Every structure is written in C-alpha cells, then in structure tokens.
Amino acid sequence: MTFASWPTGGAISFGGDYNPEQWPREVWQEDVALMREAGVNLVSVGIFSWGLIEVAEGEFDFSWLDEVLDLLHAHGIAVDLGTPTASPPAWFFATYPQARVVAKDGTVLGFGSRGMASPSSPEYRAAAVRIASRLAARYAHHPAVVMWHVHNEYGAPVGEDFSQNAVVAFREWLRARYESLDALNAAWGTAFWGQHYTDWAHVSPPHPTPTVGNPAQKLDFARFCDHQLRACYIAERDAIRAHATQPITTNFMANECPTTDLFAWAREVDVVSNDHYLTAADERNHVGLALAADLTRSVAGGAPWILMEHSTSAVNWQPRNVAKRAGEMARNSLAHLARGADGILFFQWRASRSGAEKFHSAMLPHVGTSSRVWREVVELGGHLRALAPVRGARVRAQAAILWDAESFWAQDLEWRPSVDVRHKERVRAYYERLWRDGVTVDFVHPSQDLSGYRLVVAPASYLLRQADADNLTRYVEDGGTLLVSFFSAVVDEHDAVHAGGYLAPLRDALGVEVEEFLPLRAGDSATVRWAPEGGEPVTLTADVWQDDLVLHGAQVVGTYVDGPAAGGPAITRHAHGAGQGWYVSTRLGIDELAPVLAAVYTDAGLEPSGLPLDVEVVTRHGDGEDFVVAINHTADEVKVDLGAGQELLGATTVTGTVVIPAGSVAVLRTTTPQLGGDGQP
Structure with missing residues (x-):
C-alpha cells in the first residue's frame, strides 16, 4: 500500500514513547504543554497497556485512552498507536498457563516482566488479534492517530520458545517446508550419528543433547522461530488493516536482535522503524550507530525510515550505563537522519519513577526542565524544524x-x-x-x-x-x-x-x-x-x-x-x-x-574521502537539491570543504570551507552536485 504523506506531513517526526498511564491526570496537562515547547509532533502511545485496556478477558475500558488521544490531538501532537501485545496481562497467564514461553532448559517463564507469550500459542494469537482489532475499530478514524505500532521489538526478549505449542507448530512448519520425512532426513543429514526419523511425531525442536546437536535442525529452528514471530505480527497487522488505512509498522532492532531476518520483516511493514541504543562498552559506538542506520535504510529499500527509539542519555540495562555528554544526543540523532531517518524518537518522554527502567534516561528527566538533557531536547526540536527540507531525500551508496x-x-x-x-x-x-x-x-x-x-x-x-x-x-x-x-x-x-x-x-x-x-x-x-x-x-x-x-x-x-x-x-x-x-x-x-x-x-573506481578520522560526511539527495550532513565526532574543531550552499542549522551562507566545532554538526543545502559519503557525485 502506498501512503499519500509521511505521518507528520512535511516535518521531521520528533517525539517518543508516551506512557501517561504511569502518571496522574494532572501531569498529562503539563506533558502536552512541555511537548509543544520541545517541538514534539509524534508520540507512541499504549505499547504496554494491555492490562489497562482489556481489564478482563473480553472486558474493555477505553476511557483513559480516549482522554489521552483527545488531549494530544487538541495540542497538535500526532499519535503512533501501539498494540500492547508485547506484555500480556496477569489475567491472560492465569487463564492460559499453557501459553507461557518455555526456555531451552525447560524453565517456564512467568508473569512479572516485559515479554510475550509463546508465539505459537493459539490462545495468545487469538487474544492479540482481538485487542488489535478492537483498538483499530475504535480509533481508525481518530484524528490523532496517524500510524499503528504493532507489538514492541519482536525477538527481544523472546526469540525462542520450546513449549509444547512450539513443538506442534514446528512439526507443522517442517511438514509444509519439506512435505516428506525423506526430504527432511536428506536436508538434515540424519544419516550422520543415526538420527534418521521415521515418524513426524518423533521430530522436535533442538532440545539440550548429550553433545552438540544437529546443526541443520538448529538452523531450521531459527528459521521457524523467526517465522512464528512474523506470523504474530502479520495477524495483528491484518486485524488492524480490516478497519484502518494508516501505515502500520513494528520497531526493529537492527544489528541487535539476531533472531529476526530483517529483509523478510521489512516486506511486511508499511514504514520501516528501528530502535537503536549505543553500546556503552564500545568506545567507537558512533560507528555502530552508523552501521545500524545504514542497515535499517537498506532493509527499507532506501526509503525514509523512523528511528522509533533511542536514548537521550544513559540506558539502564547494560553492565555499565554510560551517560551521553553534552552534544552527543544531537550528534546521534542527526547521524541517523544523515543515513535516511525522517523520524527521530526516543524512549521515553517522561522518566519513569517505578519499574525496571526507572534509571533509563528520558526526554524529560526526573529532575525536570532545569536539566541539561531537557535543554538539549528543546534545542534538537528546533534543529529538526530547521531540517524539514531534508525529509524525503535519499542516500545513494555505490x-x-x-x-x-x-x-x-x-x-x-x-x-x-x-x-x-x-x-x-x-x-x-x-x-x-x-x-x-x-x-x-x-x-x-x-x-x-x-x-x-x-x-x-x-x-x-x-x-x-x-x-x-x-x-x-x-x-x-x-x-x-x-x-x-x-x-x-x-x-x-x-x-x-x-x-x-x-x-x-x-x-x-x-x-x-x-x-x-x-x-x-x-x-x-x-x-x-x-x-x-x-x-x-x-x-x-x-x-x-x-x-x-x-x-x-x-x-x-x-x-x-x-x-x-x-x-x-x-x-x-x-x-x-x-x-x-x-x-x-x-x-x-x-x-x-x-x-x-x-x-x-x-x-x-572509488576514492576515499580523505576526511580526518571521526569526521563523518553523508549526502542525502533530494529533488534538485542535496543535503550534506557533516558530523564532527572529535574533540577538536575541524574545517571541511562541503561546497557552496545554505547551512541549515546556523542559517548561514557557505561558499567553501565550513568550520565545525568539536562534537558539532553542519548540514549544507545545495543545488550543485556534491560528493556523497562514498566520494562520488
């Protein structure tokens, strides 16, 4: 399906996950006022709220969500509405204990954390489709809703499941793939170590074995697990599409979630979106960021994509959660934009006081608007407004x-x-x-x-x-x-x-x-x-x-x-x-x-750029104009010849060398042919 416009029109999308259910109603008014101050135009809502929407099986309460969506729309903030199926409620697991995920060692994973039920569970699939369908029926025509967000980070934390549901589904998947046991035995090389199968009922996932198991079986199980997750997404997507016409996405974790085949997933979404978090232990994590951004653009087929989540400063789940220093958040954000992102969103809007992620940074930190992080968020919002002409331009690689x-x-x-x-x-x-x-x-x-x-x-x-x-x-x-x-x-x-x-x-x-x-x-x-x-x-x-x-x-x-x-x-x-x-x-x-x-x-026939180490230059090509993004990751001022044009962040005219302060970014808008990041016009 082709969509007439970007979710936020001609603007770069800017915002993050918004979880108003964690806060009293009086905070909501403060939130929308501060969002307007920061320039936020898109928030993701409802991603972990299943238990507050479907309070018991088949019993729904949309009143608080109605209020939130109306409030956001009244303040000009668009909504990426999530289906909350990454975190089934307590009543679901109490009613359907057989839907729980089973780890490879046989441990049954229980309620009380983020995560999903068994992707092969018929009960989970039915419940997920039900709530997705009810949400779409109710909000398909709500003026705030410009995009749908299915689930959250498929494959994290659940990539594999060894439950009885998975055993049955794996056999069905193999029968569809190979049609006969003879073909399965040939593909898996079961003549080695006497692993020959004579009955489909004897085939199982690769459970722990005395020594290393059959590698072909393990490879097929990896394919199966990816297929089952994607089938869950497709089921919800199709339930939404029966009611709604807005684009539908789910947030990938490019290069960080090894259980998903991104090229296969990208074919199923209307807009590719990605979550990216710096690896604190990697002293050159700005290169890892660029890799993830290039990979995301690539699976999107070169089309603009959305950075659905990244952090304003430290995360909370790595062994050592290093805070970002002044200017680093903007460099990270604009590096994603340079490599094709037309949306820059964060996890999350307001820092949580409770729960496992209370030490995770946010657009609005615990200390509030007096913080450096808040000031940088507001400044970034201004930068992205100035960079609106970049939207839709594409990166070309040779x-x-x-x-x-x-x-x-x-x-x-x-x-x-x-x-x-x-x-x-x-x-x-x-x-x-x-x-x-x-x-x-x-x-x-x-x-x-x-x-x-x-x-x-x-x-x-x-x-x-x-x-x-x-x-x-x-x-x-x-x-x-x-x-x-x-x-x-x-x-x-x-x-x-x-x-x-x-x-x-x-x-x-x-x-x-x-x-x-x-x-x-x-x-x-x-x-x-x-x-x-x-x-x-x-x-x-x-x-x-x-x-x-x-x-x-x-x-x-x-x-x-x-x-x-x-x-x-x-x-x-x-x-x-x-x-x-x-x-x-x-x-x-x-x-x-x-x-x-x-x-x-x-x-x-390529030429290296000759730029100083850790000075990054990438060109996005638009209709009759180019946008050259130069990022200085060093601690020193650098001078770079980007050609002639208008520098958008400083609103200045450039005729030759641009001086980029330490840790800063310049974006040149030009109608003359420029060298791309590959050193080619």
Whole structure:
C-alpha cells in the first residue's frame, strides 16, 4: 500500500514513547504543554497497556485512552498507536498457563516482566488479534492517530520458545517446508550419528543433547522461530488493516536482535522503524550507530525510515550505563537522519519513577526542565524544524556489504573451526574500514540485484546458496568488484558443505579454492607480505585464521610469511569477465585492511574521502537539491570543504570551507552536485 504523506506531513517526526498511564491526570496537562515547547509532533502511545485496556478477558475500558488521544490531538501532537501485545496481562497467564514461553532448559517463564507469550500459542494469537482489532475499530478514524505500532521489538526478549505449542507448530512448519520425512532426513543429514526419523511425531525442536546437536535442525529452528514471530505480527497487522488505512509498522532492532531476518520483516511493514541504543562498552559506538542506520535504510529499500527509539542519555540495562555528554544526543540523532531517518524518537518522554527502567534516561528527566538533557531536547526540536527540507531525500551508496541472517544463524552454531570467527566481528571490521574511508554503504542480501554497486564486500558469507553464488559471479562478470573474506561459501542452505569443497561456488569469480582451514591458536598472530601491483611491499599483521589455498588463475598480492600456511597465498585478486574478485584468507584488523581496501577501491573506481578520522560526511539527495550532513565526532574543531550552499542549522551562507566545532554538526543545502559519503557525485 502506498501512503499519500509521511505521518507528520512535511516535518521531521520528533517525539517518543508516551506512557501517561504511569502518571496522574494532572501531569498529562503539563506533558502536552512541555511537548509543544520541545517541538514534539509524534508520540507512541499504549505499547504496554494491555492490562489497562482489556481489564478482563473480553472486558474493555477505553476511557483513559480516549482522554489521552483527545488531549494530544487538541495540542497538535500526532499519535503512533501501539498494540500492547508485547506484555500480556496477569489475567491472560492465569487463564492460559499453557501459553507461557518455555526456555531451552525447560524453565517456564512467568508473569512479572516485559515479554510475550509463546508465539505459537493459539490462545495468545487469538487474544492479540482481538485487542488489535478492537483498538483499530475504535480509533481508525481518530484524528490523532496517524500510524499503528504493532507489538514492541519482536525477538527481544523472546526469540525462542520450546513449549509444547512450539513443538506442534514446528512439526507443522517442517511438514509444509519439506512435505516428506525423506526430504527432511536428506536436508538434515540424519544419516550422520543415526538420527534418521521415521515418524513426524518423533521430530522436535533442538532440545539440550548429550553433545552438540544437529546443526541443520538448529538452523531450521531459527528459521521457524523467526517465522512464528512474523506470523504474530502479520495477524495483528491484518486485524488492524480490516478497519484502518494508516501505515502500520513494528520497531526493529537492527544489528541487535539476531533472531529476526530483517529483509523478510521489512516486506511486511508499511514504514520501516528501528530502535537503536549505543553500546556503552564500545568506545567507537558512533560507528555502530552508523552501521545500524545504514542497515535499517537498506532493509527499507532506501526509503525514509523512523528511528522509533533511542536514548537521550544513559540506558539502564547494560553492565555499565554510560551517560551521553553534552552534544552527543544531537550528534546521534542527526547521524541517523544523515543515513535516511525522517523520524527521530526516543524512549521515553517522561522518566519513569517505578519499574525496571526507572534509571533509563528520558526526554524529560526526573529532575525536570532545569536539566541539561531537557535543554538539549528543546534545542534538537528546533534543529529538526530547521531540517524539514531534508525529509524525503535519499542516500545513494555505490558500495554494499552482504547481510544474510540465515548465514549468520548457521555460522554462529557450535563446533566451527575456531570460536574466534564470529560474523558480527567481521561485518563491523569491514564496515568500519569503509566508514573511516568515507564510503557510504548499503547492506544487501546476496540474492539482490547488485548491478548498481561498484563494490560488494562479503565479510561473513559462511552459508551461501548456489543461486546466490551465481548472482555474485554474474556481478563480477558484468564488471563489478567483489571482495570476499575467509570462511565464506562453505555450506549450502542446509548447512551441508558444498560439493567440490570450501569456496567452490565462488571458484570462477575468485579464481581460488580452499583446500584446508588452518585456524591459529589463541593469541597467535602471523605476518602477511602485501605486494600490490606497482606498489611498495609492506607487512601486515593478521590473526585467528589462515587458509591453504589452491590457485585457479588468481594473482597473488599477499603472501603468508609465517604460520601454518607460510609461503602460501594470503590475499588474491582475479580478473573474471569485466570485473575483479578479491579474496582475503585471514583476519586483518581495521588498520591492516586500509592498504588492501585502497587497492580494491582502485579496481572499483572509488576514492576515499580523505576526511580526518571521526569526521563523518553523508549526502542525502533530494529533488534538485542535496543535503550534506557533516558530523564532527572529535574533540577538536575541524574545517571541511562541503561546497557552496545554505547551512541549515546556523542559517548561514557557505561558499567553501565550513568550520565545525568539536562534537558539532553542519548540514549544507545545495543545488550543485556534491560528493556523497562514498566520494562520488
């Protein structure tokens, strides 16, 4: 369905979760007055209020919600109305104890926390559809409601369920997928260790086993769990759509909720929305933020998206909850906007006095309007009003990183050649190298059309279907540059090693195959002699992994000096068709990747931005005008040449160099062609 307008019209959406049920009515009037002062134009309401709306099974009280929606509308504040199905009420679990989630170890999870019932429970599904339908019937035409928000953060905290409901549903899902036990046995490789099935009733989820369980079974269970969560969303979405025409969304947790296949989920929502929280332990968490924002934009197909939640300062659920310093909230917010967000929302509006999240920051802190955080919230609201022209402009990337949730699920199972090889680490390493070089990237599934990208990077493609490998090979043949990291193209969709061995599906594209994995011991490192064509040889330090490679036409540009593969090829480059296929058979750090990527950029026709470290520049392209967002993450003033135009935050005319103070942001509006974050016009 196509919608005529953004939920907040021509403005950037600004606000957050609003939980008036936690406060007496006299506070509500203060809330709406302060929202207007801050420039709030959109709030999410009702996300955890099931027990206050459906006070007993089939008995509804909408009076307080009627009052809240009327009050918000009277003050010009739009509503993203939530279905409260992430937290079923006490009466539900008392009535339907069989609907509770069961952990893998058999623990039955009870009431008293945030979380959902078993996604496979018919009773839960019916109750969720009932309340979603009743809410939609009542508020579909309420003038405050501009969007619907189903559930909350599917997959967190419940991603897996081992209840009897799940056992039954898993069997049904497998029968639909494989049709016969013979096909199931073949897919799961049950001839190994005598795991052959002769009756569907004997098939179960991967419960704890004496030693490591069947990896193909575990992979299918991960697919099943994702499917069941998405089926819950679709059921509620369709119940709402029977009454309402507003866009419907649910808030993802890009890169932070590994149990969901974001590309599959994005196909089911009208507007993609995401929650993002900085990882306090990550000293470069602004790079992780950029990764999550690029991933969210990518699964949205490049369309504008909504940052549904982030924090004004510290969160409450990490081991050490580091507060944001002055200006950091604005940098975070505008970094999301730079990478495609047209909505900047927070959890939450007013800090809670009670409950598990009372130490979580909010737009209106416990101390009130005398706080630095409040002053920065008001200032951000003003910034976003000034940036309204950016809404609808799109980011264009000429490089892409492969992202396949099913491959990640498979790679991170037990008994892999090295516990040090994790998909998340390699994705972040390659992403950060590109980020430091000022190359804006999209994330793509390996089955997608890749023809629009000059460079495609595969940091962690352990599971690669033959059809997807063929897609990558065609990409190289047609002139693309492909860079593949180690432990890729190892298995097919059933976690079975490809016929022909490791890397076999990409042999034509890369001109090399892997004869044997040679992982290193903990703490060991090795040296690679890097000798690119026409360049001076340098030495690079690597760790964790080496491959014993067999060449099939590839050129050796990096050689192992030591380690188990000493004297053998470490990094190769292969001309295939009109393009180039690169293979890096070891783990290089972010700094060590710099000379390698520099050579790859030459093949791809890309140029690094040359910006100082931690100065981030991304361009959003509009209709006849561009918006260049420059973010200074450093502690020093920087000077950046962004071209000529109007700087929107300072309302000044720029004809050349822009001075960006430490920790600040500049946004240039220009009608002349500008360099994007990928260094290209």
